Amino acid sequence: MKHLLICLTCIFYLSNISAQQxxxxxxxxxxxxxxxxxxxxxxLRAPDATNVQLTGDFLxxxxxxxxxxxGIWSYTSEILPSELYSYSFILDGVKITDPANVYSVRDVTxxxxxxxxxxxxxxxxxxxxxxxxxxxxxxxxxxTLNKERRMTIYTPAGYDANKEKYPVLxxxxxxxxxxxxxxxxxxxxEILDNMIASGKVKPMIVVMPNGNVSQSAAPGYSSNxxxxxIFMLPHTMDGLMESSFPDIVxxxxxxxxxxxxxxxxxxxxxxxxxxxxxxxxxxxxxxxxYIGLFSAAIMPDVIPEGDVNAPIYANMDAKLKKQNxxxxxxxxxxxxxxxxxxxSNVEYRKKLDELNIDYxxxxxxxxxxxxxxxxxLSMFLPKIF
Amino acid sequence: MKHLLICLTCIFYLSNISAQQxxxxxxxxxxxxxxxxxxxxxxLRAPDATNVQLTGDFLxxxxxxxxxxxGIWSYTSEILPSELYSYSFILDGVKITDPANVYSVRDVTxxxxxxxxxxxxxxxxxxxxxxxxxxxxxxxxxxTLNKERRMTIYTPAGYDANKEKYPVLxxxxxxxxxxxxxxxxxxxxEILDNMIASGKVKPMIVVMPNGNVSQSAAPGYSSNxxxxxIFMLPHTMDGLMESSFPDIVxxxxxxxxxxxxxxxxxxxxxxxxxxxxxxxxxxxxxxxxYIGLFSAAIMPDVIPEGDVNAPIYANMDAKLKKQNxxxxxxxxxxxxxxxxxxxSNVEYRKKLDELNIDYxxxxxxxxxxxxxxxxxLSMFLPKIF
Numbered sequence: 001m002k003h004l005l006i007c008l009t010c011i012f013y014l015s016n017i018s019a020q021q022x023x024x025x026x027x028x029x030x031x032x033x034x035x036x037x038x039x040x041x042x043x044l045r046a047p048d049a050t051n052v053q054l055t056g057d058f059l060x061x062x063x064x065x066x067x068x069x070x071g072i073w074s075y076t077s078e079i080l081p082s083e084l085y086s087y088s089f090i091l092d093g094v095k096i097t098d099p100a101n102v103y104s105v106r107d108v109t110x111x112x113x114x115x116x117x118x119x120x121x122x123x124x125x126x127x128x129x130x131x132x133x134x135x136x137x138x139x140x141x142x143x144t145l146n147k148e149r150r151m152t153i154y155t156p157a158g159y160d161a162n163k164e165k166y167p168v169l170x171x172x173x174x175x176x177x178x179x180x181x182x183x184x185x186x187x188x189x190e191i192l193d194n195m196i197a198s199g200k201v202k203p204m205i206v207v208m209p210n211g212n213v214s215q216s217a218a219p220g221y222s223s224n225x226x227x228x229x230i231f232m233l234p235h236t237m238d239g240l241m242e243s244s245f246p247d248i249v250x251x252x253x254x255x256x257x258x259x260x261x262x263x264x265x266x267x268x269x270x271x272x273x274x275x276x277x278x279x280x281x282x283x284x285x286x287x288x289x290y291i292g293l294f295s296a297a298i299m300p301d302v303i304p305e306g307d308v309n310a311p312i313y314a315n316m317d318a319k320l321k322k323q324n325x326x327x328x329x330x331x332x333x334x335x336x337x338x339x340x341x342x343x344s345n346v347e348y349r350k351k352l353d354e355l356n357i358d359y360x361x362x363x364x365x366x367x368x369x370x371x372x373x374x375x376x377l378s379m380f381l382p383k384i385f
Numbered sequence: 386m387k388h389l390l391i392c393l394t395c396i397f398y399l400s401n402i403s404a405q406q407x408x409x410x411x412x413x414x415x416x417x418x419x420x421x422x423x424x425x426x427x428x429l430r431a432p433d434a435t436n437v438q439l440t441g442d443f444l445x446x447x448x449x450x451x452x453x454x455x456g457i458w459s460y461t462s463e464i465l466p467s468e469l470y471s472y473s474f475i476l477d478g479v480k481i482t483d484p485a486n487v488y489s490v491r492d493v494t495x496x497x498x499x500x501x502x503x504x505x506x507x508x509x510x511x512x513x514x515x516x517x518x519x520x521x522x523x524x525x526x527x528x529t530l531n532k533e534r535r536m537t538i539y540t541p542a543g544y545d546a547n548k549e550k551y552p553v554l555x556x557x558x559x560x561x562x563x564x565x566x567x568x569x570x571x572x573x574x575e576i577l578d579n580m581i582a583s584g585k586v587k588p589m590i591v592v593m594p595n596g597n598v599s600q601s602a603a604p605g606y607s608s609n610x611x612x613x614x615i616f617m618l619p620h621t622m623d624g625l626m627e628s629s630f631p632d633i634v635x636x637x638x639x640x641x642x643x644x645x646x647x648x649x650x651x652x653x654x655x656x657x658x659x660x661x662x663x664x665x666x667x668x669x670x671x672x673x674x675y676i677g678l679f680s681a682a683i684m685p686d687v688i689p690e691g692d693v694n695a696p697i698y699a700n701m702d703a704k705l706k707k708q709n710x711x712x713x714x715x716x717x718x719x720x721x722x723x724x725x726x727x728x729s730n731v732e733y734r735k736k737l738d739e740l741n742i743d744y745x746x747x748x749x750x751x752x753x754x755x756x757x758x759x760x761x762l763s764m765f766l767p768k769i770f
Contacts, residue, residue: 030613044479045479046477046478046479047478048435048477048478049477049478049479050433050435050477091476091479091481092431092433092434092435092476092477093431093432093433094429094430094434094476094481094484095484096476096479096481096482096484097481097496099479099480099481099496100613101611102494102495102496102604102605102613103604103611104489104496106487110487111482111484111487111489114611115611116610116611126608126610127602127605127607127608127610128608129608131524131533132533132535133524134521134522134523134524135522136519136520136521136522137519137520137521138519139516139517139518139519139542148514148516148517150517157524160640219487220487220488220512221512223511223512223514225501225503225512226486226488226499226500226501228415228485228486229487
């Protein structure tokens with residue numbers, strides 16, 4: 001038995017060293033290392049490199065790493081507040097993920113290494129020993145688009161053990177995102193597991209569809225194969241996502257134990273997904289009781305009637321008034337003061353004020369970033385259902 | 386509307402260039418590029434690098450890339466046969482993924498870039514426009530282990546649209562793997578979707594549990610957070626996986642529409658998972674009608690009774706004979722001639738011959754690699770149910 005384990009261990013290491021004897025011979029690098037005081041040390045073994053830098057969302061500009069006598073380059077950060085961070089090395093001018101860190105996340109065409117500082121806001125983003133919901137990659141047919149499409153569905157812990165009906169949050173991504181974005185970048189699964197377990201959030205089904213109607217699934221999961229992801233796809237924000245949205249709601253109500261009424265439905269989205277949430281919720285005013293616009297791409301002045309060939313965007317004021325008359329329980333708008341969409345959100349709120357439409361507004365610091373959207377989600381969830 | 390799209394596009398690119406003006410100013414690299422004749426060109430923009438090499442499972446040793454006047458290093462391969470390949474660059478001595486390719490896969494502690502050459506065996510590994518099954522990340526309770534654990538479950542296309550009962554294949558990973566291995570490295574989802582669609586394989590549920598009983602979930606999905614993955618975990622192949630296995634079968638039969646009898650169950654696994662399949666199927670001889678041992682870690686001579694404190698491994702010959710008396714429909718053994726476990730598989734077959742136990746044997750070339758395990762899976766699936 002022991003021989004076998006030794007053999008298996010050997011074969012594993014052998015398969016790794018085939019390419020690079022140097023790594024095998026040297027001791028293993030641990031990077032990043034999070035210290036007790038939440039300083040973080042990043043290290044890269046690169047004896048032959050001439051320049052190694054670090055870039056990350058906790059730095060305002062790249063910093064240089066320092067090389068030791070063994071050829072290990074390292075940098076130790078300041079004390080970092082609790083957050084989920086991403087970073088890259090720049091090795092002789094080439095931006096790379098940290099080879100010692102297998103945890104990374106793709107944001108459109110960039111892949112970045114990840115780490116998490118706990119003890120604060122990021123505690124919600126950790127996998128913890130609470131009851132876990134189920135994550136489902138579900139294909140469905142959209143009759144309107146005449147297409148098989150993929151979405152991510154979360155059912156809460158306990159869903160399989162009872163016969164109850166659950167409310168549903170439809171959670172939409174931004175431009176460049178897909179049905180993986182809210183789980184991968186937004187840590188939506190962990191936020192839901194943790195907040196439901198703590199009793200702060202009602203158990204709910206969360207549906208994360210793909211908001212690019214020209215796309216059947218996220219890059220790598222469609223018949224496009226391993227083609228390079230594209231930021232702005234055809235039919236982006238031209239009304240087709242909104243007009244085909246009832247296909248998704250119909251599928252979910254038919255296949256999951258939902259509360260299939262307005263009282264049991266919420267919709268929220270970030271950036272383009274906020275734009276979609278705005279237009280879907282006003283187009284179907286009896287469909288959603290809770291609406292969340294996170295850094296939403298709402299630019300009423302830039303969507304004059306007739307600018308796009310979609311009746312979805314026509315008669316906006318009248319539709320918004322009608323939606324408001326149906327008295328949704330919550331119309332929540334959140335944006336950061338540094339967001340490039342901040343001004344258009346000011347204008348949108350002015351329009352809502354003029355139309356006497358109710359909403360709740362939350363203003364954060366910073367801009368158009370996942371850090372804000374994770375926080376907005378964790379603020380929105382306790383307010384619904 | 387157009388202004389908005391331009392703004393969104395700008396903010397996207399801005400967020401990417403913050404760290405590295407050089408990349409922004411240069412034109413985009415496409416890598417890898419698969420040519421008509423299935424040669425593949427790999428490219429890396431690295432004007433400041435002094436040495437760039439390429440390593441991959443289609444190369445016997447690393448090759449050097451050549452730098453052009455713009456600082457782009459490139460290499461074009463020979464004509465490659467259809468296969469799913471992985472590769473890395475070695476940039477000034479550091480093994481990195483291809484920054485132009487967002488598709489990668491983790492194998493224990495290594496992350497490698499991916500590409501696929503179609504037109505042959507790898508056509509089964511592509512996502513194609515066929516009806517897709519559903520992939521479920523399911524937590525379940527193991528009473529034997531007193532632990533919540535995570536597994537991957539595949540339900541075939543059409544499962545949600547009818548009330549039929551389905552047979553179940555339990556598909557086990559090797560040492561260093563987890564409940565993600567068969568889908569991520571083994572392309573099991575694509576193989577199943579494609580082979581079921583072509584009518585060659587019966588629609589079935591496939592359950593891919595985590596074979597490391599000390600682990601609740603794959604690295605990154607448990608409360609261990611982003612700790613570095615470990616190849617050999619405690620309680621590896623000590624009998625606990627086998628003795629707790631009925632917990633998994635019970636959960637699946639209770640929560641999915643299964644054929645909950647021997648006729649409706651198969652078990653197969655690679656390496657350590659083959660060892661598990663051997664011992665689980667002989668320990669519960671009425672549970673599985675189809676058994677697949679892929680490059681299995683079966684070393685009867687190295688598992689003398691009493692070597693480990695697990696009754697699972699005791700009285701092996703008598704248990705194997707009993708299992709054979711229950712007449713399983715298929716006992717399939719596959720291994721490559723270069724596998725470090727080849728000799729022990731010869732010995733195991735000799736033992737089966739001596740005990741007059743029926744089996745079907747398939748011998749491939751090459752060794753202990755995912756290429757073989759994907760092929761074995763695609764050969765095993767049409768033989769079951």
